[in-house]
Amino acid sequence: MVRNLVVIGGTSHPQLTQTICSVLGVPPAEVLLSKFAVGETRVEVQESVRGKDVYIIQSGGGKVNDHLLELLITISACKTASARRVTAVLPLFPYSRQSDIPYNKAGAPLVKSSVPARPNNGYTFESTPPTPSPGKPEGLGITNGMDNLQKSLAKAQIDDVSNGSPVKRRPGNGLPRSDTTDSLKSAATSAADDSASNISASSKINSFQPRPGYKQWVAQAGTLVADLLTCAGADHIITMDLHDPQYQGYFDIPVDNLYGRPLLKSYIQRNIPSHREAVIVSPDAGGAKRATAIADSMGMEFALIHKERRPTKITDRQNATMMLVGDVRDRIAILIDDLADTSNTITRAAKLLKKEGASQVYALVTHGILSGDAIERINASSLDKVVVTNSVDQVDHLRRCPKLEVLEVGHVFAEAIRRVHHGESISVLFQYD
Numbered sequence: 455m456v457r458n459l460v461v462i463g464g465t466s467h468p469q470l471t472q473t474i475c476s477v478l479g480v481p482p483a484e485v486l487l488s489k490f491a492v493g494e495t496r497v498e499v500q501e502s503v504r505g506k507d508v509y510i511i512q513s514g515g516g517k518v519n520d521h522l523l524e525l526l527i528t529i530s531a532c533k534t535a536s537a538r539r540v541t542a543v544l545p546l547f548p549y550s551r552q553s554d555i556p557y558n559k560a561g562a563p564l565v566k567s568s569v570p571a572r573p574n575n576g577y578t579f580e581s582t583p584p585t586p587s588p589g590k591p592e593g594l595g596i597t598n599g600m601d602n603l604q605k606s607l608a609k610a611q612i613d614d615v616s617n618g619s620p621v622k623r624r625p626g627n628g629l630p631r632s633d634t635t636d637s638l639k640s641a642a643t644s645a646a647d648d649s650a651s652n653i654s655a656s657s658k659i660n661s662f663q664p665r666p667g668y669k670q671w672v673a674q675a676g677t678l679v680a681d682l683l684t685c686a687g688a689d690h691i692i693t694m695d696l697h698d699p700q701y702q703g704y705f706d707i708p709v710d711n712l713y714g715r716p717l718l719k720s721y722i723q724r725n726i727p728s729h730r731e732a733v734i735v736s737p738d739a740g741g742a743k744r745a746t747a748i749a750d751s752m753g754m755e756f757a758l759i760h761k762e763r764r765p766t767k768i769t770d771r772q773n774a775t776m777m778l779v780g781d782v783r784d785r786i787a788i789l790i791d792d793l794a795d796t797s798n799t800i801t802r803a804a805k806l807l808k809k810e811g812a813s814q815v816y817a818l819v820t821h822g823i824l825s826g827d828a829i830e831r832i833n834a835s836s837l838d839k840v841v842v843t844n845s846v847d848q849v850d851h852l853r854r855c856p857k858l859e860v861l862e863v864g865h866v867f868a869e870a871i872r873r874v875h876h877g878e879s880i881s882v883l884f885q886y887d
């Protein structure tokens with residue numbers, strides 16, 4: 455039993471809150487989390503937190519914006535109720551992929567609007583099924599509706615390119631066209647991949663018609679989210695495997711960024727046969743440091759999937775041509791990444807690794823966000839096994855994905871909370887060798 459410590463669970467991940475409370479030996483605090491008819495979030499803390507050390511558990515993923523606002527309101531409620539200290543525990547930190555902006559040689563934060571070159575090496579990275587575009591109902595993605603949409607998107611794109619237009623344009627009325635040639639089908643798949651962006655504003659970005667000489671302005675939402683948490687009253691943040699560890703520098707309160715690597719490493723040791731002969735693979739250059747940390751500490755070989763062209767827009771990232779640097783022939787390949795959202799990255803990487811002769815492909819990912827059709831995409835892919843932690847709720851994912859295995863992170867967060875509460879060092883939780 456820990457004294458003066460209060461744990462409040464948000465709506466994003468009740469199971470994780472339960473696990474953390476069981477390990478700490480405290481009951482979750484009584485709170486009322488609901489919504490007004492209009493959709494506004496309502497929070498009532500129904501027990502005294504005066505002078506207490508409060509930990510609010512709320513993860514990203516799922517209805518991320520609702521969860522974020524609920525967290526902000528709960529933090530504010532605790533501060534105004536005279537809590538001594540409020541710590542936001544965010545196993546998956548929302549908006550942490552937006553701490554930076556798309557790469558641009560000309561300087562941040564302006565982005566060029568140009569049509570990227572298509573991969574032309576004959577190897578395609580189409581994903582099955584394609585993810586619905588943002589703003590469309592999720593269920594539209596798999597059947598005839600999506601087929602028709604793909605064709606019309608592809609036609610619009612071909613028109614744009616042949617007209618020499620610098621901007622990809624979606625068809626104005628969204629109605630399907632009748633073209634059915636093979637080349638069109640393949641272009642349709644590429645267009646659908648474009649539409650598979652997990653960036654919620656992409657449809658608007660793609661339909662934006664800049665004037666000559668004008669460039670788009672990209673919001674830095676990561677900075678805003680850091681400011682919002684601090685402004686709401688958070689005194690401390692605990693999170694895990696931040697997409698960009700430098701994001702900690704956006705806060706002027708302490709941020710403890712725990713590692714998911716010990717869990718992944720232990721899974722490899724216990725579950726992958728002859729793991730020392732296997733190869734650790736990073737699916738992109740951004741994750742190379744993460745993957746080499748595991749490979750080096752386990753004395754395993756490392757390979758990298760290199761995206762040949764660095765895209766200028768987030769929405770173009772899926773079009774980059776991929777090539778493998780390293781040898782995986784007749785060996786087990788273990789993809790390591792911090793998160794899987796649409797799962798395009800890991801499924802495309804798996805396809806390439808199998809093509810290069812890998813005997814089996816595992817994907818070990820800290821945050822299994824698995825939005826939209828990600829599960830269907832994994833089920834239809836060459837991945838043999840996908841291992842994620844439950845930093846995001848996995849109950850529904852587990853039911854739908856036979857390839858999925860889940861590692862528990864509740865005890866790691868419980869131990870971090872216990873140590874922070876008692877003023878002990880938590881550096882032991884950062885060690886993974």
Ligand SMILES: O=P(O)(O)OC[C@H]1O[C@H](OP(=O)(O)OP(=O)(O)O)[C@H](O)[C@@H]1O
Nearest residue numbers: 740741791792793794795796797798799
């Ligand atoms: O499941 P998906 O939707 O494919 O997304 C997963 C990928 O997205 C993130 O990287 P990001 O594309 O942001 O690039 P970066 O690593 O270069 O920052 C992450 O590190 C994964 O590699």
